[in-house]
Amino acid sequence: MPTAAQISTVYQEIQQRIIDGLEAFEPSQKFKADTWEREGGGGGKSCVLTDGAVFEKAGVNFSHVYGTLPSIIQKEFGVKNGDFIATGVSLVLHPNNPHVPIVHMNIRYFEIPKENRYWFGGGIDLTPIYANKPQVKDFHKVLKSCCSKHHPDYYSTFKKWADDYFFIEHRNETRGVGGVFFDRLQEGDKYGLSKQEIFDFVQELGNSFLASYTPIVAANKDLPFTEHQNKWQLIRRGRYVEFNLVYDRGTHFGLKTNGRVESILMSLPKFASWEYNHQVETGSAEALTQACLVKGIDWV
Amino acid sequence: MPTAAQISTVYQEIQQRIIDGLEAFEPSQKFKADTWEREGGGGGKSCVLTDGAVFEKAGVNFSHVYGTLPSIIQKEFGVKNGDFIATGVSLVLHPNNPHVPIVHMNIRYFEIPKENRYWFGGGIDLTPIYANKPQVKDFHKVLKSCCSKHHPDYYSTFKKWADDYFFIEHRNETRGVGGVFFDRLQEGDKYGLSKQEIFDFVQELGNSFLASYTPIVAANKDLPFTEHQNKWQLIRRGRYVEFNLVYDRGTHFGLKTNGRVESILMSLPKFASWEYNHQVETGSAEALTQACLVKGIDWV
Numbered sequence: 234m235p236t237a238a239q240i241s242t243v244y245q246e247i248q249q250r251i252i253d254g255l256e257a258f259e260p261s262q263k264f265k266a267d268t269w270e271r272e273g274g275g276g277g278k279s280c281v282l283t284d285g286a287v288f289e290k291a292g293v294n295f296s297h298v299y300g301t302l303p304s305i306i307q308k309e310f311g312v313k314n315g316d317f318i319a320t321g322v323s324l325v326l327h328p329n330n331p332h333v334p335i336v337h338m339n340i341r342y343f344e345i346p347k348e349n350r351y352w353f354g355g356g357i358d359l360t361p362i363y364a365n366k367p368q369v370k371d372f373h374k375v376l377k378s379c380c381s382k383h384h385p386d387y388y389s390t391f392k393k394w395a396d397d398y399f400f401i402e403h404r405n406e407t408r409g410v411g412g413v414f415f416d417r418l419q420e421g422d423k424y425g426l427s428k429q430e431i432f433d434f435v436q437e438l439g440n441s442f443l444a445s446y447t448p449i450v451a452a453n454k455d456l457p458f459t460e461h462q463n464k465w466q467l468i469r470r471g472r473y474v475e476f477n478l479v480y481d482r483g484t485h486f487g488l489k490t491n492g493r494v495e496s497i498l499m500s501l502p503k504f505a506s507w508e509y510n511h512q513v514e515t516g517s518a519e520a521l522t523q524a525c526l527v528k529g530i531d532w533v
Numbered sequence: 534m535p536t537a538a539q540i541s542t543v544y545q546e547i548q549q550r551i552i553d554g555l556e557a558f559e560p561s562q563k564f565k566a567d568t569w570e571r572e573g574g575g576g577g578k579s580c581v582l583t584d585g586a587v588f589e590k591a592g593v594n595f596s597h598v599y600g601t602l603p604s605i606i607q608k609e610f611g612v613k614n615g616d617f618i619a620t621g622v623s624l625v626l627h628p629n630n631p632h633v634p635i636v637h638m639n640i641r642y643f644e645i646p647k648e649n650r651y652w653f654g655g656g657i658d659l660t661p662i663y664a665n666k667p668q669v670k671d672f673h674k675v676l677k678s679c680c681s682k683h684h685p686d687y688y689s690t691f692k693k694w695a696d697d698y699f700f701i702e703h704r705n706e707t708r709g710v711g712g713v714f715f716d717r718l719q720e721g722d723k724y725g726l727s728k729q730e731i732f733d734f735v736q737e738l739g740n741s742f743l744a745s746y747t748p749i750v751a752a753n754k755d756l757p758f759t760e761h762q763n764k765w766q767l768i769r770r771g772r773y774v775e776f777n778l779v780y781d782r783g784t785h786f787g788l789k790t791n792g793r794v795e796s797i798l799m800s801l802p803k804f805a806s807w808e809y810n811h812q813v814e815t816g817s818a819e820a821l822t823q824a825c826l827v828k829g830i831d832w833v
C-alpha cells in the first residue's frame with residue numbers, strides 16, 4: 234500500500250516531467266524553482282515561468298505539507314483528530330496567444346494518520362478563450378481514455394463532477410469546457426479499487442496531462458490574433474480570477490491552512506480585465522465560445 | 534422616523550450629487566446610467582464612467598431591493614422572518630493616474646419589517662497606489678470631522694473598524710489607508726442616537742465623500758507617472774480584487790441574494806495584474822506605501 238511519502242515522491246516526478254514537457258515550447262525561458270517551507274510543517278517547490286514565448290505565466294507547484302488542521306477545515310472535512318498530511322501537484326498555465334486555452338491540472342492526496350483515513354483527489358480542466366470544438370473533443374478523449382482504463386464509470390462521473398465544480402454560479406457559466414474532477418477516492422468507495430489501484434489512476438492522470446494539452450499548444454501557438462481577441466482573453470481571465478477567488482476549494486484550503494500565498498495565487502493571470510456589462514456580439518466567435526460554457530455537453 | 538422609502542429617496546439624491554461632482558473632472562465623458570430590476574423585488578440604477586480623462590472605471594450604484602432573504606443570509610444575520618428591504622449607495626473609483634488613489638464609499642440601510650428591526654451601515658476608505666501622507670491625513674480629517682459632529686466615539690470606533698474590515702488576511706495587509714466603516718447602527722445601540730439622528734449622520738457621511746476625496750484628485754490627477762508606477766498600480770489593483778472577491782461582505786451579500794452581477798462587480802478594475810512573488814525594493818516609494826498598509830496608524 235503506497236505511503237504518503239511514496240506518493241509524494243511520485244508526485245514530484247510528475248511535476249518535473251510536466252515542467253520538462255512545457256519547457257520544450259520555450260526556446261529561451263526556463264521555469265524558476267522556489268523551494269519553500271511551511272510554518273507548521275512541510276513545504277514545497279513552486280516552479281514559475283513568466284513572459285515566455287508561449288506562456289505569459291505558468292505555475293507548476295508541488296507541495297507536501299502536514300501539521301494540525303485548522304478547526305474550520307476540520308469541520309468542513311468531518312475530521313476529529315486534526316493531524317493531517319497533504320501532498321499534491323497543481324498547475325495553471327496562462328498562454329500569451331488567445332487561441333491557446335488556459336489549463337489547470339491538480340492531483341492530490343490527503344491523509345489523517347490518527348484516524349487511519351486518506352483520500353485522493355484531482356482534476357484537469359480546459360478554459361479556451363476561443364473554443365475549437367475538435368480540439369476540445371480530443372482533449373476529452375485523452376481524459377476518457379485514461380479514466381476508462383481504471384474504471385468504466387470514472388470518466389462519466391468525473392466529467393459531470395467537473396461541470397458542477399468548475400462553475401461560476403453568479404455568472405451562470407462554467408469556467409471553461411470542463412474535463413474531469415474527483416475527490417475522496419479511497420479503498421472501500423463505490424468503485425471498488427484498492428489504494429494502489431486508485432494511486433495508479435491518479436498517477437496516470439497526472440502523466441496524461443501533457444498528452445491532453447500540448448497538441449493544442451502546438452497547433453495554435455503561432456496563430457495570428459487581433460487586439461480585439463486579446464481584449465476578450467483578458468475578460469475571460471477575469472472570470473478565471475472570479476472562479477478561483479470566490480469558489481475554488483483548493484484556493485480557500487490553502488489560504489485557510491496558512492499555505493504559501495504566492496504558490497496558491499500563482500494560478501492568477503499576469504493580466505486580467507473587467508469591463509462593465511460586457512456583452513458578446515450575436516454570432517461572433519466570442520458568442521460561440523460563450524455557448525460552450527454550459528454544463529452537460531458530451532464532447533466525446 | 535424616516536421610512537425605508539424616505540431613506541431610499543435621500544440616497545438617490547446623494548448618488549446624483551456625487552455623480553455631478555465627479556463629472557466635473559471629466560471634460561468629455563459622462564456617467565452612463567442603467568436602470569435595472571431585480572427578480573424577486575426592487576431594482577436600482579448603476580452609473581458607470583469608463584476611459585475618462587481621470588477615471589479609468591468609475592461605478593456609482595444605487596439600489597433598493599426587497600423580498601425574501603435567502604436562508605444562508607438569514608442565518609448570518611440572525612433573522613427569523615426572511616422579508617427584507619435593503620437600500621444603499623455604493624461606489625468604487627479606479628483612476629488612470631497611479632498618484633490618484635482608488636476610493637470606495639458605501640451607505641446602506643437594511644430593514645426586516647415584520648421583526649420591526651433595521652440598521653444602518655456604511656464606510657469610506659482610501660487605497661493609494663502611492664501614499665501621500667499629508668493627503669491621507671486630510672482625508673481622515675474630513676471623516677473625523679463628519680463623525681464627531683454626531684457622536685464623540687464614532688470616528689475612533691469606525692476608524693478601527695475600517696482597519697479591521699478592509700484587511701486582506703492572507704496578505705497580512707490592509708487594503709489601503711483605511712477610513713471609516715460601521716454596521717448595525719440603530720436606535721438603542723450604545724451610542725444612544727435616535728433613528729433620525731443616525732440617518733442624519735449617514736447622510737452627512739455620504740455628502741462628505743466629495744470633500745474627502747476630490748481635493749486629492751485635483752492635486753494629483755495631472756502628475757506625470759512612469760511605466761514602473763503603472764505596473765505597481767496594476768498589482769495594487771490585483772490586491773483590491775483579492776479583497777473584494779475573497780472577503781467583502783457586500784459583494785458576497787449581493788451575489789448570494791441574486792443581485793445584479795454587473796452592478797456588484799463594477800467595483801473591479803478595468804485592468805489588474807498578478808506577478809508571482811512580487812517584492813518591493815527596500816526604501817522605494819512602493820515600500821513606503823506598503824509600510825502604510827497596516828492597522829492602527831493614527832492619521833489625524
